[in-house]
Amino acid sequence: MAVLSEKLVAQPAWILADGAAYRDILTPDALAFLAHLHRCAEPKRQALLKARRQRQARYDAGALPDFRPDTQAIRESDWLVAPIPAALQDRRVEITGPVERKMIINALNSGAKVFMADFEDSSAPSFANQLDGQRNLRDAVNGTLEYRSPEGKEYRVGANPAVLVVRPRGWHLPERHVTVDGETMAGALVDFGLYAFHNAHALHKRELGPYFYLPKLEAMEEAALWDEVMALAEDELGLPLGTMKATVLIETLPAVFQMHEILHALRGRAVGLNCGRWDYIFSYLKTLRGHRDRLLPERGQVVMTVPFLKSYSELLIQTCHRRGAFAMGGMAAQIPIKGDDDANDKALAKVRADKLREVQAGHDGTWVAHPALVPVAMDIFDRHMPTPNQLHVLRDDVSADRDALIAPCGGTISRAGFDNNVEVALRYTAAWLEGMGCVPIHNLMEDAATAEIARAQLWQWLHHGSLEFPDHAPIDFALFDHALAAHTHRLQQSELPGARRAADAAELLTALTHADQLGDFLTLPAYAQLA
Numbered sequence: 001m002a003v004l005s006e007k008l009v010a011q012p013a014w015i016l017a018d019g020a021a022y023r024d025i026l027t028p029d030a031l032a033f034l035a036h037l038h039r040c041a042e043p044k045r046q047a048l049l050k051a052r053r054q055r056q057a058r059y060d061a062g063a064l065p066d067f068r069p070d071t072q073a074i075r076e077s078d079w080l081v082a083p084i085p086a087a088l089q090d091r092r093v094e095i096t097g098p099v100e101r102k103m104i105i106n107a108l109n110s111g112a113k114v115f116m117a118d119f120e121d122s123s124a125p126s127f128a129n130q131l132d133g134q135r136n137l138r139d140a141v142n143g144t145l146e147y148r149s150p151e152g153k154e155y156r157v158g159a160n161p162a163v164l165v166v167r168p169r170g171w172h173l174p175e176r177h178v179t180v181d182g183e184t185m186a187g188a189l190v191d192f193g194l195y196a197f198h199n200a201h202a203l204h205k206r207e208l209g210p211y212f213y214l215p216k217l218e219a220m221e222e223a224a225l226w227d228e229v230m231a232l233a234e235d236e237l238g239l240p241l242g243t244m245k246a247t248v249l250i251e252t253l254p255a256v257f258q259m260h261e262i263l264h265a266l267r268g269r270a271v272g273l274n275c276g277r278w279d280y281i282f283s284y285l286k287t288l289r290g291h292r293d294r295l296l297p298e299r300g301q302v303v304m305t306v307p308f309l310k311s312y313s314e315l316l317i318q319t320c321h322r323r324g325a326f327a328m329g330g331m332a333a334q335i336p337i338k339g340d341d342d343a344n345d346k347a348l349a350k351v352r353a354d355k356l357r358e359v360q361a362g363h364d365g366t367w368v369a370h371p372a373l374v375p376v377a378m379d380i381f382d383r384h385m386p387t388p389n390q391l392h393v394l395r396d397d398v399s400a401d402r403d404a405l406i407a408p409c410g411g412t413i414s415r416a417g418f419d420n421n422v423e424v425a426l427r428y429t430a431a432w433l434e435g436m437g438c439v440p441i442h443n444l445m446e447d448a449a450t451a452e453i454a455r456a457q458l459w460q461w462l463h464h465g466s467l468e469f470p471d472h473a474p475i476d477f478a479l480f481d482h483a484l485a486a487h488t489h490r491l492q493q494s495e496l497p498g499a500r501r502a503a504d505a506a507e508l509l510t511a512l513t514h515a516d517q518l519g520d521f522l523t524l525p526a527y528a529q530l531a
């Protein structure tokens, strides 16, 4: 059986929330199920993480990512993914958000076709957050999800809720509170396993899943491990093989070269791929961290129309539609702006333009970060996509080769862009350490993926040396240290999310930014400091 870490067992009060322990979620049978998943998957997961490190070592030594010669037959032969269930035939607008009780209700009631309940980029994975999320989702599936705000506002799920799709953590993150045979479990398996264990039968009975979004995959073997884990879970839970469906985020640079292969590995259950643009940009930075000719300009200039991102999204559409799978778009970072109509209009216009680009390119649906953006995106997709999806748009015109997918991106680094990265990296990390996985900063949605871009860019700009602002002032560590100290002080004096953990976040960012090598994930060292 999986066991809770000794600390939790010794201090059961630590896992209490609202006066109740999580005995309803961490039942003996659920823990036994987790242990079974762990024992079957852990050796392979470790081997896959090792393969990631080996691949990255080759890129650091000068190699560039490319299509795999050993899988050419998969790319070139004819095959399709299994038929897509009725509940997922029309995914034109999907809302995403953390697994917080009120937000789940708001998301389910938002009018979106799908709600992606997120244990990942928008969640700070404290054990309490993850377990509260499991309980909230179980209640949503059982039809008992309700919430009363401190102000007395009542929330309950209405008619025609969005279809639930759950995103567990990526393969790289541990869940240190659960061990099996003395080994720490993968966060991915804890999130997936608990959700499947508690909800699979109820969802299957209503032909509503379980459905999953799979994040941050880098290779077809990682998709194959998910397929194996899902098949194992189906077998253990007595569900027909292929009941669980998966949409895979293509949000790493290595994965874009294996999109056919990833769909193939999951072909009995894959329903689509998604352009996870923010992690994709982060992955471009990380994968090519040793390549000075491929530094990126400030984040505001790395938009979906720059060549390497345009090629990625178009190739994703072509790949998916060739295989009978959906090509989902991604997330514009703009959110509604309160109290400034002009600024709000401009933000919404940016969202509209992004959704128009997606639907015209052939995407079958898109993501929004906020309920007020559902009608905005819906309007664009309704007008330009009269059919439930665009599987018939084959995009045979697209010919994105290796060079197009890794094309350098021109642009500049302004003082404001540099300073914004320092501020976002600091404020997001500090909020994350306080348990918030998604926060608005300067009217943009910031989550783990966007914060990774901010801190990875700072590392890249500082370590490749001799970079300048347009006025020729040097970009150097003294500037970073000064900006970080100023923002830390400002945050500490404020009442903003993160104010209490500003110093811890600053220490972490100092270490990550000054380190000789760009760290793999901000959230790995930060997790050690998360309650």
Ligand SMILES: CC(=O)SCCNC(=O)CCNC(=O)[C@H](O)C(C)(C)COP(=O)(O)OP(=O)(O)OC[C@H]1O[C@@H](n2cnc3c(N)ncnc32)[C@H](O)[C@@H]1OP(=O)(O)O
Pocket (backbone or CB within 6 Å): 095, 096, 097, 098, 102, 103, 104, 106, 107, 118, 121, 122, 278, 279, 331, 335, 336, 368, 369, 370, 371, 438, 439, 440, 444, 445, 446, 447, 449, 450
């Ligand atoms: C890169 C990626 O991975 S993208 C996917 C991960 N990111 C996300 O999922 C983004 C989710 N979005 C959010 O967390 C929020 O919208 C934020 C943090 C960006 C902004 O939050 P706020 O500033 O609190 O929003 P705001 O105050 O305008 O919220 C208004 C109402 O909408 C609700 N709301 C806002 N966003 C969402 C959402 N995504 N889902 C459900 N409800 C939401 C709020 O709970 C609030 O409800 P209430 O009126 O009943 O109290």
Ligand SMILES: O=CC(=O)O
Pocket (backbone or CB within 6 Å): 121, 249, 251, 275, 276, 277, 278, 279, 280, 330, 331, 449
């Ligand atoms: O998960 C989505 C992304 O853009 O990253």
Ligand SMILES: [Mg+2]
Pocket (backbone or CB within 6 Å): 121, 215, 249, 251, 276, 278, 279, 449
């Ligand atoms: Mg992501």
